[in-house]
Amino acid sequence: MFINLFIGSGSAKWALLAPVFVPMFMMLDYSPAFAQLAYRIGDSTTNAITPLLPYFPILLGFMKKYDDNAGMGTAISYTLPYSIGFGLVWIVMIAIWFFLGLPLGPGAGVYM
Secondary structure, eight states, X not given: OOGGGTXXXXXXXXXXXXXXXXXXXXXTTBOHHHHXXXXXXXXXXXXXXXXXXXXXXXXXXXXXXXXXXXXXXXXXXXHHHHHHHHHHHHHHHHHHHHHHTOOSBTTBOSBO
């Protein structure tokens, strides 16, 4: 989640983090699909609050249409509760998947 505030591209973040996290998770006997799931949760929850979001200028444009004093801080303060809420819900969902041992997809479980 923290690196999402500095790198805007999802594929660039995955290219930077995957060589570290996928082998690390595999050493702990977790599948690469589980590592990608954890990455996607962290990436998706903070997309709304990062100024590097490609749609952030569009959001600011719409906000300026209705409130001339709105800026980046206003946009982030409006979207921060949603980001926190989505983060909490996603973490609860991954915990449920993890503890119940549900499959992540066809042929992909939590463990290798």
